[in-house]
Amino acid sequence: MDRRQFLAAGAAAALLRPAFGSAAAPLDLGALAASRGIQFGSAFDREIFDDAAYAAFLPTQCRLGAVSNSVKFDWLRNQSWEPDYTAADRLVDYATSKGLAVHGAALIWNDWPTEWIKRASNAERRYWFDRHITETVGRYAGRVHSWDAVNEPFWPLDGGGDGGLRVGPWLEAFGRDYIARAFERAAAADPNAVLVLNEAFCEQNDDLGNGVRPRLLELANELKQKGAKLDAVGFQAHLMPHLPYDDAAFAAYVAEMAALGVAIHLTEFDVNDSSFPDDIAERDAAVAARVRDFLGAVLQVRQVDTLICWHLSDRHSWYDEVDWYRTQVSDGGGNPARGARSHFFDRDLKIKPAALAMAEAIAASAPR
Ligand code: XIL
Numbered sequence: 001m002d003r004r005q006f007l008a009a010g011a012a013a014a015l016l017r018p019a020f021g022s023a024a025a026p027l028d029l030g031a032l033a034a035s036r037g038i039q040f041g042s043a044f045d046r047e048i049f050d051d052a053a054y055a056a057f058l059p060t061q062c063r064l065g066a067v068s069n070s071v072k073f074d075w076l077r078n079q080s081w082e083p084d085y086t087a088a089d090r091l092v093d094y095a096t097s098k099g100l101a102v103h104g105a106a107l108i109w110n111d112w113p114t115e116w117i118k119r120a121s122n123a124e125r126r127y128w129f130d131r132h133i134t135e136t137v138g139r140y141a142g143r144v145h146s147w148d149a150v151n152e153p154f155w156p157l158d159g160g161g162d163g164g165l166r167v168g169p170w171l172e173a174f175g176r177d178y179i180a181r182a183f184e185r186a187a188a189a190d191p192n193a194v195l196v197l198n199e200a201f202c203e204q205n206d207d208l209g210n211g212v213r214p215r216l217l218e219l220a221n222e223l224k225q226k227g228a229k230l231d232a233v234g235f236q237a238h239l240m241p242h243l244p245y246d247d248a249a250f251a252a253y254v255a256e257m258a259a260l261g262v263a264i265h266l267t268e269f270d271v272n273d274s275s276f277p278d279d280i281a282e283r284d285a286a287v288a289a290r291v292r293d294f295l296g297a298v299l300q301v302r303q304v305d306t307l308i309c310w311h312l313s314d315r316h317s318w319y320d321e322v323d324w325y326r327t328q329v330s331d332g333g334g335n336p337a338r339g340a341r342s343h344f345f346d347r348d349l350k351i352k353p354a355a356l357a358m359a360e361a362i363a364a365s366a367p368r
Helices: 003-019 029-035 046-050 052-061 086-097 115-119 122-139 169-174 177-189 207-225 247-258 280-298 323-331 353-363
Strands: 039-044 064-067 101-104 144-151 194-199 232-235 263-271 304-309
Touching (some): 029 039, 029 353, 064 086, 122 169, 122 177, 169 177, 177 194, 177 207, 194 263, 207 247, 232 304, 280 353
Parallel strands (some): 039 064, 039 304, 064 101, 101 144, 144 194, 194 232, 232 263, 263 304
């Protein structure tokens, strides 16, 4: 942080701290981010159907809502090729009625294949790939602002395919070309949708992160050379503090990616708190410190124009849904029955130190 950024951060803190809990000047992360040229939002899904308080809260902070599951292939076409758009329609209607831009996560992903697509021939898969994109992107044209056209293309460790690609039905059906094809078909179905190539793990400074980085850069370059409508590269940014990180090196990599002429999105931002102590104050401080360091480095890259949390509050945390998180907590010496505190507001939707750290980093970000 240079002197200007330091002063900006201090000013933001001075502005924001007294406002906590005060009705006079409640925190609005979306407005703060917009003032810096950053679109701010959160993942959301069917939890909003049964939680009116949460459904009312999200738009107080967000200007974008990322549908986290219900627009995925396996959720739309779970039992057969025949789609069920009921929940997705409701979610898109909710977000648009609240003035939120909608992001679809994700259009094409090799993970979570349905049973019927696993049994299908490659010729059938090619047909359903094209048809799924055309129908789904076409249905929401003009209502969904952006799509992760392809999610998580790489898995360069054991079990990965040629070129470190993540294996699954679409890779099997088309080879590497499935990626360019997804962009081509999505752009044809909605020429105005912002199309994102979304990837995990790049933030980490370990074999996995360093394995994915050059491959993703090469892929993005290849797509650009081919004239694909690659608008943005998304970095999920599920930070895992039990792994090694070098935020400055990652920010330099992000700048290199942006130099290809793509916008940069942080698409699934949170801090996995499994390695932090049970004590809530200590844990919240550790999460906030991680937020401050990471965003402090990455938001200095001017092409980062979108920041999406996954999720906004501990009230609906995806970590609480997955078994491996509890195993990580016990491996880290914590009580596996504790709930995740990986997000920015608590279960009562009260602001946490992580939200302040995020606000400070946004306030200190380079103007777009
Ligand atoms: C998560 C969902 O939010 C959860 O509901 C689900 O139980 C697990 O997956 N990377 C991705 C997302 O691309 O699809 C994942 O979403 C989070 C990690």
